Amino acid sequence: MPQLLSAWTAVIPLRAGSKGLPSKNTRPLAGKPLYRHAVDQALQAGAARVVVTTDIEALWSAELPPEVALVRRPAELAGDTVPMAPVLVHALQAAQVSGPVVLLQATSPLRSADDIRQGLALYATGAFELVMSVTEADRSVLKWGRLEGDRFVPLSDPAHCFANRQSLPPVVKPNGAVYVLDAARFVASGSFVSEHIGALVMPAERSHDIDNLQDFERAEALLRTQP
Template sequence: MSKTIAFVFARGGSKGLPGKNIKALCGKPLIQYSIDRALASEQIDDIYVSTDDANIAHVARECGAKVIDRPEELATDNSPEWLSWQHAINWVKQNDGSFKIFVSLPATSPLTAVVDVDSAISQLKQSGADICLSVTPSNHHPSFNMVTLDDERYASLMFNSENKVIRRQDAPKAYNITTCVYAATTDFVMQGKGLFDGKTTAIEVPRERAVDIDDIIDFKFAELLMTEQT
């Protein structure tokens, strides 16, 4: 039977919010929300945390995850996360055996629900796509809100075309990619180099669950939303 393995990729060197991956959010280390989500999903067979940090590794084990030691060269500010994905897949294959579906659950998205994770895995399987992203409706539509500036500071629409969209309701619906969940085939991750190198599908996540923590303002916002839900 083919396995589905979840991963949390958590570096120790966060600059926007130092120590954020294990910073206490409503009484729990931030990373625990992603681990708990994987443990609660009936579609996920195992959960690993890939990290270069001993403190994160300790917390991850305490929360019930297995740990992959990430090489220093894959844990810098400029390291492409895709390479960390490939490293984790190879590590699991060499140490615990092969699996078919790779799931990334970023620690910075604590409001993601188990239903979002399960939906992404199901959509990947049913669609026959290579990867499934999570998206949320965009606050600002690119047909009206995104411009470029030339050398003389004159503005023009970034997405300009002969078929101009005048009314907002006539514009095609736009979405932002979120960091809630990524589900992909291991073959695609190992052979590709980016999210859109193959057949990409997506699930829609409501805005209140699509919070990505990068700095203290994001952290406080997530804390507020969680407090209101209890």
């Protein structure tokens, strides 16, 4: 196992507000609050430290493992339209994080500790600036395009627009479960964008993301079927 895996920090962003499902991050899921699944997965995967950036006041009185440090997220970074990049930059700077970082969103509770370890192993090859978890998507999106006035502009190879779906190459999409990156590089750039992104492929059954009550209930049912 690469030495890099023994000294990394997990960052878990938790926001109090949620339009799809109020208080979802602290809502009990299969016996514990939703956010604790991400915390426990990070520790099981070998995180030396877990940084939780949050505006949820109740967490300051919660019983948390000694490896967990809380960062108070400013109100201007807690709105529902705020992108993740500035939230992560603030957390890394406030907690003085250096070295490899794994961003774990609490809304992906079905990921496993092994998924995290595999993402770290891929990052440890040195071939990528960012490793991102993905899952298979409908390849027919390769037929799509955008409009420039009345003109159809293909999103990919124009030949894909007229091909049978079965003959199109496989397509994946980000699932939001695991991101691996370097703290200093991310703070300097302030962006996830890179031309060197590694793909950690995860199955659909572990790529479930929670946005509303139906998603939450589906995730709980799936968790209860796991060994």
